[in-house]
Amino acid sequence: MSHFSRALLTLLGTLLLCLLWTAGAFTSGTILPTSDVNSLFFSADLALTVLTFTLLWLCCFAPIRRPIAVLLVTGSGLLFLTVWHRLLSNLITDLPLSMITTWRWLPVAAVGLITLGFVRLIKAYRLSRLLLGSYRQVEHSLSTRDQLTQLFNRRYFYSQGSELLNSHQANQQCSTLIMLVLHNLADINREHGLQAGDAVLSELGRVLLKNTRRNDIAARVSGRKLAVFLPHTDAQQAGPLAERIVAMLKKVEITNDTGERELISLRVGLEMQQSQPGDSLETLEDRNRAALNRAA
Numbered sequence: 001m002s003h004f005s006r007a008l009l010t011l012l013g014t015l016l017l018c019l020l021w022t023a024g025a026f027t028s029g030t031i032l033p034t035s036d037v038n039s040l041f042f043s044a045d046l047a048l049t050v051l052t053f054t055l056l057w058l059c060c061f062a063p064i065r066r067p068i069a070v071l072l073v074t075g076s077g078l079l080f081l082t083v084w085h086r087l088l089s090n091l092i093t094d095l096p097l098s099m100i101t102t103w104r105w106l107p108v109a110a111v112g113l114i115t116l117g118f119v120r121l122i123k124a125y126r127l128s129r130l131l132l133g134s135y136r137q138v139e140h141s142l143s144t145r146d147q148l149t150q151l152f153n154r155r156y157f158y159s160q161g162s163e164l165l166n167s168h169q170a171n172q173q174c175s176t177l178i179m180l181v182l183h184n185l186a187d188i189n190r191e192h193g194l195q196a197g198d199a200v201l202s203e204l205g206r207v208l209l210k211n212t213r214r215n216d217i218a219a220r221v222s223g224r225k226l227a228v229f230l231p232h233t234d235a236q237q238a239g240p241l242a243e244r245i246v247a248m249l250k251k252v253e254i255t256n257d258t259g260e261r262e263l264i265s266l267r268v269g270l271e272m273q274q275s276q277p278g279d280s281l282e283t284l285e286d287r288n289r290a291a292l293n294r295a296a
């Protein structure tokens with residue numbers, strides 16, 4: 001049964017119960033003359049009845065999980081029936097089941113169920129917000145980061161890096177692009193296994209992420225090439241970072257395919273280029289690649 005049909009059936013069932021109850025009340029009770037009806041109380045109870053019915057209607061049709069919906073619908077249904085009974089007691093005396101109006105536990109239980117339902121609803125809402133937040137984070141990471149090194153991917157590097165470079169060029173500020181190539185990655189794969197090659201790449205990523213600033217863009221631009229775009233930084237300022245990276249990347253300890261710890265020597269080439277007026281990120285990268293090829 002669909003959610004809509006279930007909600008409609010619940011509402012119709014409740015209304016039928018009210019109708020039977022009212023018919024029973026009018027046949028077995030004593031109808032008060034109009035002059036004895038307190039119109040103020042009657043109007044207040046009528047407003048309450050409409051309010052509780054609206055609450056019941058909302059709870060029935062709200063797209064919420066079944067256990068929470070059961071709590072809210074039961075609570076608001078009981079509340080509605082209690083208020084309906086109160087409304088009838090304005091018109092009829094000697095109502096059947098008149099103890100309902102005196103049984104305080106019924107509205108208390110109804111309000112309790114509704115409160116419990118709302119508390120669970122708020123918790124479920126918070127949880128879903130949390131899940132949605134982490135889902136978005138994962139989605140963002142998958143679309144912008146290289147999953148092996150956790151560095152930004154080539155697409156992000158070009159879109160963000162170009163934007164930053166252009167805005168700094170417009171303000172006559174220079175930026176620097178550092179490029180690294182892991183010359184012996186193929187040898188590492190051959191001698192120690194692909195898992196070792198992956199571990200080395202991920203260690204490289206860790207070192208770059210640890211040593212760069214929030215606004216820098218450290219990325220994996222191809223299989224064995226990494227880049228760090230340093231906005232608003234000249235080559236002289238970038239020098240210490242480049243030296244630090246080279247020093248840290250002479251040897252790395254990794255776990256090989258057989259699960260043993262192993263110290264691996266790296267052959268890392270590093271070049272950097274400071275942007276000149278009119279440079280694009282591609283021209284900066286080309287100059288770096290050429291320098292890396294010459295040095296290899």
Ligand SMILES: Nc1nc2c(ncn2[C@@H]2O[C@H](COP(=O)(O)OP(=O)(O)OP(=O)(O)O)[C@@H](O)[C@H]2O)c(=O)[nH]1
Pocket residue numbers: 148185186189194195196197198201222223224225
């Ligand atoms: N373990 C491992 N090795 C990789 C990975 N990506 C590339 N390699 C190895 O690195 C070597 C060079 O890979 P390429 O994809 O050609 O790297 P590149 O940066 O494009 O290098 P160039 O072709 O010189 O520009 C190959 O032997 C690959 O097997 C990787 O994700 N993991």
